[in-house]
Amino acid sequence: MNCDGSVQGDIGGEGFILRDENGDILAAGAIGVGADSILIHELEAIKEALVFAKLKGWKCVEIRTNSKLSADIL
Secondary structure (H helix, E strand, O other): OEEEEEEEOOEEEEEEEEEOOOOOEEEEEEEEEEOOOHHHHHHHHHHHHHHHHHHHOOOOOOOEEOOHHHHHHO
16 A cells, blocks of 8 residues: 655645555545644555555555655554
């Protein structure tokens, strides 16, 4: 799963895309939200992707993010 968060002005966003081992898209999600820190949006995107994966019953997932700080926190 690839996760990302962003902020531009007073608008924030969070999203994820889930792919199988062949790179085929299984699911994706995104939402526009109020502007918090980019870190908050990065972590929220990861959380939403993990919640989605859990609801699907997936037991083994690989998380990818372009935020080193998010990865360090996890």
